[in-house]
Structure formats: structure tokens, C-alpha cells
Amino acid sequence: MIRTAAWKRYNWRVIWLSVAYAVFLIGAVYSFKHALVPSVLKYPIAILPAIPIIGIFFAIGRYLVEEQDEYVRMLMVRQILWASGFALSCATVWGFLDNFGLVGHADGYYMVIAWFFGLGVGGMVNKLTVGEGGC
Amino acid sequence: MENRLRVLRAQRSWSQQDLAERIEVSRQSVNAIETGKYDPSLPLAFRIAELFDRPIEEIFVSPSRRSSKAI
Numbered sequence: 614m615i616r617t618a619a620w621k622r623y624n625w626r627v628i629w630l631s632v633a634y635a636v637f638l639i640g641a642v643y644s645f646k647h648a649l650v651p652s653v654l655k656y657p658i659a660i661l662p663a664i665p666i667i668g669i670f671f672a673i674g675r676y677l678v679e680e681q682d683e684y685v686r687m688l689m690v691r692q693i694l695w696a697s698g699f700a701l702s703c704a705t706v707w708g709f710l711d712n713f714g715l716v717g718h719a720d721g722y723y724m725v726i727a728w729f730f731g732l733g734v735g736g737m738v739n740k741l742t743v744g745e746g747g748c
Numbered sequence: 749m750e751n752r753l754r755v756l757r758a759q760r761s762w763s764q765q766d767l768a769e770r771i772e773v774s775r776q777s778v779n780a781i782e783t784g785k786y787d788p789s790l791p792l793a794f795r796i797a798e799l800f801d802r803p804i805e806e807i808f809v810s811p812s813r814r815s816s817k818a819i
Contacts, residue, residue: 615774615776617774681772682773682774682777683773683777683788683789683792684773684774684776684777684780684781684786684788685774685776685777687786743780743785743786744779744780744783744785
């Protein structure tokens with residue numbers, strides 16, 4: 614990917630959000646494992662690790678708004694479309710396999726993992742189709 | 749879209765990076781436009797045309813005109 618000013622800001626946001634995710638996840642798992650969570654706080658603490666992930670989606674949106682280089686922005690949009698198509702296809706296939714009892718049930722957040730993997734797929738497709746700056 | 753960007757740039761002895769800095773985009777963007785892999789938006793096409801002090805149609809070849817010539 615081309616390192617524009619907007620890209621650098623996006624990278625910093627993702628780094629901080631990833632750190633927050635690790636801290637929240639470890640904290641939530643530890644708290645639940647040791648039964649430290651009062652029942653009234655169970656739902657808020659359970660969704661705590663999701664908040665930085667949602668923040669990453671917001672950071673991607675901010676990046677698209679802040680990116681001044683239209684070609685670079687177009688590459689990112691293509692990556693996002695690939696990611697969405699990939700993740701939705703995975704979810705659809707897995708859903709039917711699950712329905713017919715051929716695979717185990719998967720947690721919903723695997724969809725996010727597939728989406729981020731799809732971003733990588735989109736980057737490779739960019740690289741193969743438009744060449745330099747495509748990944 | 750076919751264009752004369754590389755020729756105009758070469759006439760001024762500018763590198764892709766020089767042109768990129770003048771029109772405030774990345775060097776990769778200039779390369780993508782020059783090689784016809786990316787069609788610039790109208791505002792960017794105007795910026796390029798103003799930089800070279802030429803009308804847009806002298807820099808970018810209209811795809812419809814190009815195909816009608818072929819006919």
C-alpha cells in the first residue's frame with residue numbers, strides 16, 4: 614500500500630486499537646474465568662473486546678474520507694469490496710454446510726476474521742491487476 | 749484511457765515523482781494514469797491540464813472519438 618499521510622494516520626489508529634483489543638480481551642477473559650464480573654456488568658464486559666474491532670471499521674471509514682489521493686482511495690475501496698464479498702461468501706457456504714450438519718457451528722466473529730483475510734485477498738488482486746501500489 | 753501525459757512530462761524532463769508532487773498525488777497514481785490503468789476524476793484531469801496549460805482533450809484521448817476513428 615502507498616504510504617500517504619492519511620495511511621500513516623490510519624496505521625497509528627489501527628495500532629492503538631489493536632493494543633486496546635488485546636488489553637480488553639485479556640481483561641474480559643480473565644474476569645470471566647475468575648468469576649470477577651458482577652452479573653450487571655456481564656454484557657458490557659463481554660462486548661468490550663468488540664469495541665476496538667468496531668473502531669477499526671471506523672478507522673477504515675475515516676481513512677477513505679481523509680485519503681486525498683483518489684487512485685490510492687480507489688485501491689482501498691476495491692480491497693474493501695473484495696473483503697466483503699469474500700467474507701459474505703464464506704459465511705454463506707459455511708451456513709449451508711452447518712445446516713446440513715457437515716461442519717461444526719462457527720462463532721460469529723469468524724466473519725470478521727474472514728473479512729480481514731479478504732482485505733489481504735483484495736490487496737493481492739490489486740497487485741496482480743493494477744501492479745505497483747496495488748497492495 | 750489513452751493519454752499524452754508521458755510525452756508532456758518527458759518534454760519538461762520531469763520524473764513521475766516531479767509530476768506527482770506538482771499535482772499532489774502519489775507517484776504510483778501518475779504511473780497508473782500514464783499507463784492507462786486508471787482514469788483520473790474530472791477535477792484531477794483539470795489539475796493536470798492546467799499544469800500543462802493545455803485543454804483536457806489535448807492530453808486525454810476521448811474513448812468515443814478513438815473508437816469512431818477506428819470505424
